[in-house]
Amino acid sequence: MATKDKILDTAERLIANQGFAATSLRQIIGEAGVNLAAVHYHFGSKEELLDQLILRKITSVNEQRIARLDALESEADGRPVPVDRVLAAFFEPMIETGSRNPQFVKVMARLQGEGLIPSIMQKHFRSTISRFVRALRLALPDVSQEEFFWRLQFMFGAMSRAVSDPVDFVPGMLKDERHEFSSVIRRLMVFLAAGFQAPASMEMPQEQEVQA
Amino acid sequence: MATKDKILDTAERLIANQGFAATSLRQIIGEAGVNLAAVHYHFGSKEELLDQLILRKITSVNEQRIARLDALESEADGRPVPVDRVLAAFFEPMIETGSRNPQFVKVMARLQGEGLIPSIMQKHFRSTISRFVRALRLALPDVSQEEFFWRLQFMFGAMSRAVSDPVDFVPGMLKDERHEFSSVIRRLMVFLAAGFQAPASMEMPQEQEVQA
DNA sequence: GTCTATACTGAGATAGAC
DNA sequence: GTCTATCTCAGTATAGAC
Numbered sequence: 001m002a003t004k005d006k007i008l009d010t011a012e013r014l015i016a017n018q019g020f021a022a023t024s025l026r027q028i029i030g031e032a033g034v035n036l037a038a039v040h041y042h043f044g045s046k047e048e049l050l051d052q053l054i055l056r057k058i059t060s061v062n063e064q065r066i067a068r069l070d071a072l073e074s075e076a077d078g079r080p081v082p083v084d085r086v087l088a089a090f091f092e093p094m095i096e097t098g099s100r101n102p103q104f105v106k107v108m109a110r111l112q113g114e115g116l117i118p119s120i121m122q123k124h125f126r127s128t129i130s131r132f133v134r135a136l137r138l139a140l141p142d143v144s145q146e147e148f149f150w151r152l153q154f155m156f157g158a159m160s161r162a163v164s165d166p167v168d169f170v171p172g173m174l175k176d177e178r179h180e181f182s183s184v185i186r187r188l189m190v191f192l193a194a195g196f197q198a199p200a201s202m203e204m205p206q207e208q209e210v211q212a
Numbered sequence: 213m214a215t216k217d218k219i220l221d222t223a224e225r226l227i228a229n230q231g232f233a234a235t236s237l238r239q240i241i242g243e244a245g246v247n248l249a250a251v252h253y254h255f256g257s258k259e260e261l262l263d264q265l266i267l268r269k270i271t272s273v274n275e276q277r278i279a280r281l282d283a284l285e286s287e288a289d290g291r292p293v294p295v296d297r298v299l300a301a302f303f304e305p306m307i308e309t310g311s312r313n314p315q316f317v318k319v320m321a322r323l324q325g326e327g328l329i330p331s332i333m334q335k336h337f338r339s340t341i342s343r344f345v346r347a348l349r350l351a352l353p354d355v356s357q358e359e360f361f362w363r364l365q366f367m368f369g370a371m372s373r374a375v376s377d378p379v380d381f382v383p384g385m386l387k388d389e390r391h392e393f394s395s396v397i398r399r400l401m402v403f404l405a406a407g408f409q410a411p412a413s414m415e416m417p418q419e420q421e422v423q424a
Numbered sequence: 425g426t427c428t429a430t431a432c433t434g435a436g437a438t439a440g441a442c
Numbered sequence: 443g444t445c446t447a448t449c450t451c452a453g454t455a456t457a458g459a460c
Contacts, residue, residue: 113327150399154370161369187362194410201402
């Protein structure tokens with residue numbers, strides 16, 4: 001079974017550095033020293049390969065997330081868990097994984113950037129996310145359902161930038177500083193907690209907007 | 213020169229509906245009724261075609277943005293323009309464009325999802341964005357440079373979800389409601405204003421994180 | 425069950441005739 | 443400016459060796 005793991009490891013390394021679309025199966029099998037058809041034998045397709053690549057590492061992250069949330073909820077004993085606690089339970093397991101397995105986190109970042117996350121989320125995150133969505137919903141009783149829905153979208157959008165390579169919108173704004181993954185995630189949590197708890201935007205159904 | 217415009221219009225329609233990667237040049241030229249080589253004659257490459265497709269419509273949006281910001285700054289007369297005003301100047305021109313030209317906004321959304329925005333931003337947004345970044349920076353004197361930098365990243369991440377098709381993290385959470393583009397953008401502005409003005413996260417350089 | 429060799433289809437790109 | 447023909451490389455599929 002060395003072949004399967006050789007493929008997975010090589011693919012992980014290459015996708016982390018080049019992205020998924022830019023990494024061809026032929027490059028993977030070249031560097032892994034295996035045959036092209038072996039990929040399709042073991043995985044069926046390039047997408048399935050990606051899927052298994054993610055699955056073998058994301059599982060433990062999601063288990064940690066659920067465990068943290070379980071602990072918070074039993075501690076809260078029926079009352080809503082505060083937003084920042086829920087967010088911490090979700091994001092901090094990623095910090096630990098990131099320091100232990102930076103390659104894998106880079107892959108996830110690449111996928112975010114390439115827009116492949118929604119479908120992958122649906123597969124591997126669905127049950128985890130629905131737990132967290134419920135917890136967040138309870139913590140935010142004053143936010144309308146539709147506003148809450150969109151704030152979730154914004155959250156995952158912002159998250160994708162936290163794990164991706166930062167974009168230098170204004171060159172020279174940050175001269176090649178080290179961006180510690182853990183501190184970025186912590187900044188993200190602060191940002192999101194504030195966003196989630198913002199006062200509702202005026203709900204004016206299809207009215208004209210006002211000039212500033 | 214009808215050929216060039218036929219290509220651009222057809223490409224815009226197809227990319228809006230299928231995405232950039234999923235739309236082949238052969239499909240574009242098929243529906244446009246032109247020859248494959250014409251694309252490379254007029255644009256050079258598929259990416260260049262996309263580039264010109266964006267350029268022909270984004271210019272006016274960016275001009276509106278700058279005009280709005282100019283007005284705010286001269287009105288403020290040296291004092292910082294409040295965060296929410298700056299954000300409105302940036303996002304509201306998109307609302308107007310979205311109602312007048314939904315196809316184009318859908319293309320932008322697709323590109324966000326496919327991770328093609330960073331490079332495009334660099335080309336077409338650079339000067340506009342640096343103006344807005346400066347205005348935001350002045351409005352947020354208490355936020356550290358690094359925290360500000362990351363909040364910018366989060367902002368563009370969240371923005372990308374506002375224009376993309378929403379992801380149904382929890383199925384049935386919103387039964388096929390209409391998501392008015394303008395109200396989503398307004399929700400986004402509220403969310404971002406709160407995130408930007410959040411208290412700074414504790415700046416603890418490479419310390420252990422605390423268990424919750 | 426595992427893997428190799430090879431072939432198929434469709435993509436973007438290009439050279440050169442008109 | 444436009445079109446035909448062709449090139450290279452991608453993901454995929456299958457037949458058959460071990």
